[in-house]
Amino acid sequence: MHPTYDADRNRQARRPERGNTLATRGLTVTRAVREAILNGDYPGGGRMNEVELATTLGVSRTPIRAALSTLAAEGLLSYTPNSGYVVKSYTSQDISGIYDVRSTLEGLGTRLAAERGLSDAARGQLHKIVQDGAELVAGGVWNDAVAEAWEQVNNSFHRVMMEAAANPHLLFLMQKSREIPLLNQLKFRWHDFDVMARSQEDHATIFEAVTLRQVHRAEALACEHVFKSGARIVEHWRKTEVAKRPSGARSKVAA
Numbered sequence: 001m002h003p004t005y006d007a008d009r010n011r012q013a014r015r016p017e018r019g020n021t022l023a024t025r026g027l028t029v030t031r032a033v034r035e036a037i038l039n040g041d042y043p044g045g046g047r048m049n050e051v052e053l054a055t056t057l058g059v060s061r062t063p064i065r066a067a068l069s070t071l072a073a074e075g076l077l078s079y080t081p082n083s084g085y086v087v088k089s090y091t092s093q094d095i096s097g098i099y100d101v102r103s104t105l106e107g108l109g110t111r112l113a114a115e116r117g118l119s120d121a122a123r124g125q126l127h128k129i130v131q132d133g134a135e136l137v138a139g140g141v142w143n144d145a146v147a148e149a150w151e152q153v154n155n156s157f158h159r160v161m162m163e164a165a166a167n168p169h170l171l172f173l174m175q176k177s178r179e180i181p182l183l184n185q186l187k188f189r190w191h192d193f194d195v196m197a198r199s200q201e202d203h204a205t206i207f208e209a210v211t212l213r214q215v216h217r218a219e220a221l222a223c224e225h226v227f228k229s230g231a232r233i234v235e236h237w238r239k240t241e242v243a244k245r246p247s248g249a250r251s252k253v254a255a
Contacts (some may be wrong), residue, residue, distance in 0.1 A: 045087065113164035
């Protein structure tokens with residue numbers, strides 16, 4: 001069963017503007033299929049049908065093949081010769097379990113950083129990162145530019161804090177826990193201004209606790225911070241699970 005579009009949207013998908021290069025069109029198709037997967041429109045374990053995708057998006061199979069190859073490289077799809085591309089499967093329980101591990105590791109790393117005490121370099125980096133986050137919140141807006149800047153601030157905060165723990169084994173385990181393609185794509189998907197503001201407040205409080213070498217407080221704050229992030233993703237992912245259509249049905253994908 002193919003999706004139904006309103007006329008304007010259908011024409012837009014099927015008739016790209018003049019001057020729209022093949023490269024740009026390819027990126028648009030890739031983005032559309034990626035969004036559909038992240039929305040849960042294609043359930044885990046489901047096979048991606050090139051012909052159906054091409055018909056849905058009003059393009060040839062060439063950009064579809066390129067998009068599927070790109071998404072497989074990103075880890076959202078798996079590929080088997082003579083079988084094709086299949087959506088990798090993650091349940092809300094999987095995500096919850098992963099964040100249970102992440103929160104424990106992050107808490108441990110933050111505790112180790114507090115026990116060791118921050119070096120001047122690490123303290124300076126974290127101070128600047130927290131300041132940058134505060135400036136984003138002070139701006140009072142949420143748009144694509146702010147979201148991109150916040151993603152960089154957030155990632156930098158967690159990276160520098162874990163490096164301050166000075167434990168290569170912990171860093172290895174943290175990296176492995178982050179090698180979940182779906183979670184990397186979803187991590188900032190449901191962020192908004194309020195989420196950014198609360199996370200920024202968490203960062204400032206964690207930084208303060210580590211600076212003051214309040215070991216147990218720092219660990220508890222970091223655990224709770226990561227746990228809340230995971231709980232938010234799990235909540236939204238459960239909604240996509242509930243909203244999924246019966247096997248074989250396809251939802252709207254707009255390029």
